[in-house]
Amino acid sequence: MDSVSLYLYFPVLLFITAALYLYTRLANNLPPTPFPALPIIGHLYLLKKPLHKTLSSLSKKYGPVFYLRYGSRQILVVSSPAAAEECFTRNDIIFANRPNLLFGKHLGNNFTSIVWSGYGDYWRNLRKICSLEILSSHRLQKLSSIRVEEVRSMVKHLFRFSGGGLQAVEMTMKPVFFELMFNVLTRMIAGKRYYGEESEKSEEAKQFQEIMKETARLASLTDMGDFSWFLKWFWFRDLEKNFVELSKRRDRFMQNLIDEFRGSDNKGNNKTLIQILLDLHEAEPEYYKDDDIKSLMQTLLQAGVSTSVDTLEWAMSLLLNNPEMLHKAQNEIDNVVGKDGLISESHLAELPYLHSIIKETLRMCPVVRFLIPHESSEECTVSGFHVPRGTMLLVDVKAIQNDPKIWEDPENFRPQRFQEGGNVGLGFMPFGSGRRKCPGEGLATRVVVLALGALIQCFNWDRISEEMVDMTEGPGLFAPRVVTLKAKCGARPSMVSLLSEI
Numbered sequence: 001m002d003s004v005s006l007y008l009y010f011p012v013l014l015f016i017t018a019a020l021y022l023y024t025r026l027a028n029n030l031p032p033t034p035f036p037a038l039p040i041i042g043h044l045y046l047l048k049k050p051l052h053k054t055l056s057s058l059s060k061k062y063g064p065v066f067y068l069r070y071g072s073r074q075i076l077v078v079s080s081p082a083a084a085e086e087c088f089t090r091n092d093i094i095f096a097n098r099p100n101l102l103f104g105k106h107l108g109n110n111f112t113s114i115v116w117s118g119y120g121d122y123w124r125n126l127r128k129i130c131s132l133e134i135l136s137s138h139r140l141q142k143l144s145s146i147r148v149e150e151v152r153s154m155v156k157h158l159f160r161f162s163g164g165g166l167q168a169v170e171m172t173m174k175p176v177f178f179e180l181m182f183n184v185l186t187r188m189i190a191g192k193r194y195y196g197e198e199s200e201k202s203e204e205a206k207q208f209q210e211i212m213k214e215t216a217r218l219a220s221l222t223d224m225g226d227f228s229w230f231l232k233w234f235w236f237r238d239l240e241k242n243f244v245e246l247s248k249r250r251d252r253f254m255q256n257l258i259d260e261f262r263g264s265d266n267k268g269n270n271k272t273l274i275q276i277l278l279d280l281h282e283a284e285p286e287y288y289k290d291d292d293i294k295s296l297m298q299t300l301l302q303a304g305v306s307t308s309v310d311t312l313e314w315a316m317s318l319l320l321n322n323p324e325m326l327h328k329a330q331n332e333i334d335n336v337v338g339k340d341g342l343i344s345e346s347h348l349a350e351l352p353y354l355h356s357i358i359k360e361t362l363r364m365c366p367v368v369r370f371l372i373p374h375e376s377s378e379e380c381t382v383s384g385f386h387v388p389r390g391t392m393l394l395v396d397v398k399a400i401q402n403d404p405k406i407w408e409d410p411e412n413f414r415p416q417r418f419q420e421g422g423n424v425g426l427g428f429m430p431f432g433s434g435r436r437k438c439p440g441e442g443l444a445t446r447v448v449v450l451a452l453g454a455l456i457q458c459f460n461w462d463r464i465s466e467e468m469v470d471m472t473e474g475p476g477l478f479a480p481r482v483v484t485l486k487a488k489c490g491a492r493p494s495m496v497s498l499l500s501e502i
């Protein structure tokens with residue numbers, strides 16, 4: 001073919017491809033989708049970081065329910081409350097599956113963890129253990145002393161760090177929150193603390209910290225390339241080796257913890273997760289094997305720590321940018337708790353404004369921004385469109401929770417909106433919805449509200465400069481802050497004597 005014929009044929013070929021493409025989509029009633037989806041990579045060429053900006057501009061063009069192909073993966077993106085409601089009510093069982101992502105292979109014990117296992121008896125059993133044995137209100141109530149002690153320890157650390165006086169010092173907040181959350185969870189799991197002064201010299205604590213650091217590092221590298229086998233092969237060959245190495249280290253560490261408990265006589269009232277599961281194994285030897293215990297330990301650490309840490313970091317950032325709300329919360333706590341004692345869980349029911357601050361934070365800055373991806377196990381319809389089997393579902397929680405059709409003045413931090421009543425229903429879903437909803441909501445809420453309450457009660461907080469705190473969020477499926485939060489922190493004069501005694 002000479003160059004003149006090529007020149008003539010190319011537009012004709014393009015027209016035929018576009019017509020065929022449109023015909024297939026309309027005939028199958030598939031959701032709107034950008035044109036073209038290229039061979040092999042599909043719509044990956046549209047993918048620019050940050051992901052949420054790409055998806056939000058596509059949603060403006062194609063509507064709140066649209067369809068993408070990333071490599072070999074079909075993806076349904078949903079950003080309206082009504083469509084999300086359909087996914088998690090009428091289609092809840094169909095979307096209760098998880099896609100096979102690298103995360104699930106390496107961080108979800110080859111898709112056997114509660115987060116990454118497919119919907120079925122195995123997942124149901126894990127979920128039952130979590131909800132009834134580990135994260136039930138009854139169990140959380142029994143373990144309340146762990147949370148109270150760890151929050152005390154956090155304010156004690158901050159007071160010491162600030163020199164024990166009224167002089168404000170600059171603090172980086174994230175490590176403080178990480179210590180708190182890791183200690184709460186490892187005490188629930190194994191009765192051990194791996195962070196803080198007394199753990200500094202322990203070899204075991206050092207190993208644990210290294211494993212957690214490496215897990216976070218590798219998790220942050222998987223991100224979006226995971227969606228295509230081609231990119232996986234190209235980008236992730238080395239990463240996979242690191243994941244395998246890490247799994248071995250983590251497995252050895254956790255097995256040692258289990259072996260320590262096996263045979264020990266720890267039959268007290270406040271049992272650890274390991275002890276509870278070993279007891280269940282004794283009663284039913286075919287269940288709750290060591291691999292299941294290790295998988296649960298790892299999952300709770302992964303699912304529970306960074307989500308709560310990021311929420312606390314966002315809450316402090318929003319308060320630093322809105323000091324009048326911070327003072328309002330301080331007044332509420334002073335009126336209910338007084339100045340002679342530290343806030344405890346028994347006060348929380350009387351602190352509605354403090355709760356509203358956390359809810360408003362989770363509305364504006366939901367840390368699991370697109371939920372954890374779901375996958376359809378059968379074909380179904382969403383908003384009248386046909387959704388094929390095996391489609392990955394991404395729910396844009398942030399878009400839903402900031403939709404001006406549901407939320408008045410959504411871009412402004414207004415905690416009181418949660419006290420003014422009004423039914424927000426599926427317009428508010430920071431912990432997800434339906435069968436796969438977060439089972440750790442009760443624990444997260446208790447720790448995060450108590451910790452924020454203690455920080456507000458004990459210290460005065462300020463931005464490190466006149467400039468507002470930067471609220472830019474990270475580029476991936478999760479939404480941590482891009483800039484680590486620093487704040488000025490000084491003990492409140494009325495709290496110095498109490499803090500000196502802790």
Ligand code: HEM
Binds near residue numbers: 311443
């Ligand atoms: C502020 C803190 C937290 C937030 C915002 C949060 C949010 C979420 C979200 C959005 C999901 C996915 C729901 C879906 O797939 O549709 C999830 C799943 C999950 N979360 Fe949380 N979470 C938090 C803390 C915790 C804690 C403290 C734990 C336990 C220690 C926990 C354990 C889990 C587990 C096990 C799952 C997987 C559930 C399943 O697939 O069946 N989370 N979380």
